[in-house]
Amino acid sequence: MDKEQFTPRSRDHLIVIVFIVAMLTCFMRTTAEAGMPVAGQQAPDLVLPGLLDPSTRSLKDLKGKVVLLNIWASWCTSCKEEMEDLLAVQEQYGSRGFAIVAVSIDNDPSSAITFMKRFEDRTSKRPGFVLLYDKDKTVSREYRQRSMPMSYLIDREGIVRKIYPGSFSKSTIEMLKTEISEALK
């Protein structure tokens, strides 16, 4: 290559163009979703120990109820922020056959336990969630978790009705309530 044609200025232009093209080409591709539970499929069963007590619970124990499976961790800020909204949803629909199963995937369960205890102290309420702990992150792999947090709405027959990547915002929490009401009919 002729060095005179490739001046520092044109080199800088080339770097910028390469960078912009890299950003644009990344829009063309999404990551693989093979094997991911999709709406309409049977929710994989899970058998896990409790977070605050040693008893083992299974998703099958809740068959007949509408379940929101929420995978969270105490190191995830948005997971903690949405807990109050989830508590409100549990209180609104819990008596109608709705349950929230919150599975912590912290490496150290003490962090999750500390957070939940502080949450109870702050809200002066004991969340009616089913609190489970998955040290091996089996639920994350079986449910092909693609964000933190991630929630799955499962109907009375155990079918995944809707998947919610990320935390709930004001608008998406209303959409969730609408879906729960539909599922409880």
Next chain:
Amino acid sequence: MTRKILALVIACMLLPVWQVFAEKPRDGITYIFDFYSDTGNNRVIAPAVSLSKKLSDTYYLGTKIGVDAITSATKTAQPATPPPAGGEDESEGGNMSLRVPLSLSLTYDKDNDTVTAGGYYSLEKTYTGRSLFAAYTRRMNLNNTALGIGFSKSFDNCIPDHPLPTDRRSERSLDLTVTQLLSPRQSVQVTYSALRSDGFLAQPTDQLVTPAFTSYAQYPDTRKGTAYAVRFVTLLNDPTSLHLYYRYYRDDWHIQSDTTNLELYRDISPSVVLGTRYRYYRQSKAYFAKDLDLYTPGDPLIAVDYRMYAFQSNTIGVMAILKPSQSFLSKFDADKVKLKLSADVFTTSKHENIQYMYHTDRLTGLFTTIALDYNF
């Protein structure tokens, strides 16, 4: 002096909640107190308040306001050769000036995209700084990869005490960043920066006094530089992380530099993280920099500032991140509060221009930061 500093700190503590732009959108406030002092008799006390407020699920408003109290030695004309031993040092004299910097920004953050735009303004008696900045970050591959592009342009004006070719100074910068997670314990970031400056680029107060003539410093009207940097972070073991940073810089003034920074952090307890750092910097000289006694009246470009010459510097520092226990903060959620402290000392190599300007062989300085974070 002490009352002024206290007044500045208290004034900033009482400022209404504004928002401050930060690298990631936050919903919180930070109280900052920065301090700098060096053996060149320069001192800066800089309290500030930084606030980032969530306006909606996708918009954040950021503001930072501070007050910089700057004390610098009055740089009077100096002969090219140092005064005889025992002679009086006529350069002493502290000038305190206040600078008020303010920045405002708006951030849009949704899904995999973050866009930020904002402006900066600072005012002091003899200098006005203004700039606009914008940045876009795209996250991909389940947040394993991030591409970022940032742009800033500044428009500064100074009020010199003597005529200058121009009182303007303008700078533009473009930053391109690629971040990639390598494993659950390692990540890397590569940055490319292109910098352009034009206007009066020398320090208006830099003056060369020789037995033959006296002249103010004169630099080229433009300067173009590029920097390439790589940053690597790895978890050595559960409580300990290692940060490595290297930057190569070069410009059309023929200045080239290498910067290496190494930091170690360790969890001492769930509430305390301690860190230490070492930084090494070396640079070459500008093409127009000469020994001070070799300048002639016919030289179109004159440098006095040691920064236009070859030198090295070493910096060591310690840091701490403290999370208070819940029992200590009865009314606040302890998860939302952090106190960050740091203290660093740097020292340059010996250089005759440092002796000429600051009457000391080398520059040694201390800078400290205290930041109290509270997330809403």
Next chain:
Amino acid sequence: MKKILFCLILLSLIGIAGCAEQLVRVQPYEMEHFSKDKMLFTPLESRTAFEEHIFSIREASAGGSSGFQGGCGCR
């Protein structure tokens, strides 16, 4: 020559985009370590901002960070 190089780079990038799966090296549920202060690129943001300011005054180099630069009239 520059056009050929540009086309080669563009084609490479399109090809690289097809390898995006290879760049997913950490699943979302494995990111616990990166949430800790000690694993952030700038654990102390205030210090980073202040020292960039200081080193831009005390040295002749700049750039190499993802932060912004604004006119400050520093001396």
